Amino acid sequence: MGFEFGQVAELRDKVKEFRIASGRVHDKIARRVALLAIRKVKLMTPVDTGDLRNNWQFQVxxxxxxxxxxxFNQVEYASFVESGHRIVVAGRTVGWVEGRFMLKLTMGELESIAPRMWEREIEREMRRIFGQ
Incomplete structure (x- = not known):
């Protein structure tokens, strides 16, 4: 069984196209996962004034x-709501407020979802380029 030079050249071109497309797919999926994370973390964020909920941002x-x-969230008290904090009265610790862990829980959930999203999109690109 042999191959024609034209078939090898065609395969080379398709692999090159897939390599370029996979970079776009990675970026697209990373942004999609980030937007999903923002949506989920906002739903889990407690609301008093809305500042904390409205200041969630992402960067890829x-x-x-x-x-x-x-x-990330640039509101100065975001880490205290996330992780919890002590209650201090007159210089003495009198209690503890449990954290809400909205970001930690969201990230744990997305760690199981993200690989499937990536896999589906890569398979779609492979079918498009290689014709399977």
Whole structure:
């Protein structure tokens, strides 16, 4: 069984196209996962004035071949609501407020969802390019 040079050249071109497309897919899925995370964390965020809920943001950073999703909130008390804090009266600790863990719980949930989203999109691109 042999191959024609034209078939090898065609395969080379398709692999090159897939490599370019996979970069776009990674970026698209990273942004989609980040938006889903923002949506879920906002639903879990307690509301008093709405500042905490409305200040969730994300950034997608590419480091080599790895896409890192950074989710953050710049409201100064966000970490206290997330992780909990002590109650201090007259310089003495009198209690503890449990954290809500809205970001931690959201990230745990998305760690199981994200690989499936990525896999589906990569398979779709492979079918489009390689014709299967």
């Amino acid at each position: 950073v590419k480091k080599g071949d790895v896409y890192v999703i950074v989710i």
